[in-house]
Amino acid sequence: MGTNGDIPTLIVLVLGDSSVGKTSFVHTVCHDQPLSSPPPVTVGCHIEIKLYERRDRHQNPNLFFIEFHDVGGSIQHKNSRSSMFYDEFHGIILVSDLTSRQSYDNLKEWLYEVIRYRSRQKLPTEFTPEVLQNFDIPLLLVHTKFNESNGTSLLNNSKSSNMTNNHSFSSSSLLPNYNRKTTLANFLNCDEIFIDCYSNKRFSIDTPNVAKLNSFFEKMIKKASVEPVEQLPQFDWFASENHYIH
Template sequence: MADIEKVRVLVVGDSGVGKTALTNLICHGTVLNSPSWTIGCSVEVKIHEYLEGTASQRSFCIELFDIGGSHAHRNTRHVFYNLVHGIILVHDLSNRKSCLNLNRWLAEVTQSEAGTGKFGSRTTDQAWEDPDISGRDIGQVDIPMLVVGTKMDAAKEKRGLPTHQKRSDIAEEYGTEEIHLNTGDPSGLAPGTSAATKLARFFDKVIEKQYYMIKERKNSIPHATDRRGTKGGIILSPW
């Protein structure tokens, strides 16, 4: 695995929405019947085939950082938000508040990852106490995202909701794909299913942005000759 290039994807959402069970299902394809509460962060890895089935297929390591959702730890979570390449936003379909809180999670991750310096305890507290935080407060997000709604069976039992629910507001606002599933049913992410296809497409986007778009930008950087017109080029790099 040491020779395989890696990308880091954060899995965030309220405590109890099923992030650990989801991460386990993605990485191992099995059901985690009694997941423990995550304190801090738990890391799982998955080998993903980028552009599987094409001439460009290549193996990458996906590191899934399952971030503990406890409100008590909100001021220390930022230590896990460095070098983020993708975000999976998780909510419980039977708990509307967990869906509304996804804007807060997105703000917490993207502001910290961008290095804005806004993650002192006071700013973090204000973000979580603001009842009206929305996408317009966060601004443009330049990172691949996927929204996952879990506990589809519980939602149906609790509120009589249909199996196929409408997309969440945050998925609509940012134009991201969304998956609804039961983490207790491994068939939901079985190869060939709509959810598995969307997940693979998301991982491809993460890899493409991190490795291929960066290389394209570097290759497009102009070369300049010196003032004497010598052939030696000077690379003009923004880094």
């Protein structure tokens, strides 16, 4: 956990396919207002910072800088982005587009890309539940374009592959039934947010989403205060220089 003056800094990786709305989501969270139009495609990594104040102001420290590393999703940069952006972080936000079934199915591959890079163990080529057994990094799912989806994916006829006989992704709507979580959120045991990044509604007063985001921040703070990410023993993390594109 770094510091900026007297205020600690926590780093969040924001990952997902290109054009799913990562930059728009981060802007909404950090500036408390949506972008007026879709931003250009991110090349490299776009960084935004939010000052987070804990609800319990008696806790010390009660202020944190949350540094969002919005990593470009271009497949052309897959081989280079790992060594440039995955060395230091305290949490991961995985972003999908509700109108694109493929972007949802690809979230597990984004997570596995990080796990493969940060582990010295020989891991399977395909994502399996076993690779998560020792992965203890706070996660949050964000699903964008809620207003455009009408509760279903435009690719709702696509079939997703089973990870095991007992773990598979929903094959129709990306939205959970009866307010339950999506299959992936249950599988990863994390919260998820459904959002329209271009809505005029201020994110700061959207209570359910803000509560989940704050809970995610608190998990990062708790984890970082106990044990730095780069020293987690289960995956035998290795240190290397940090390379960021600002």
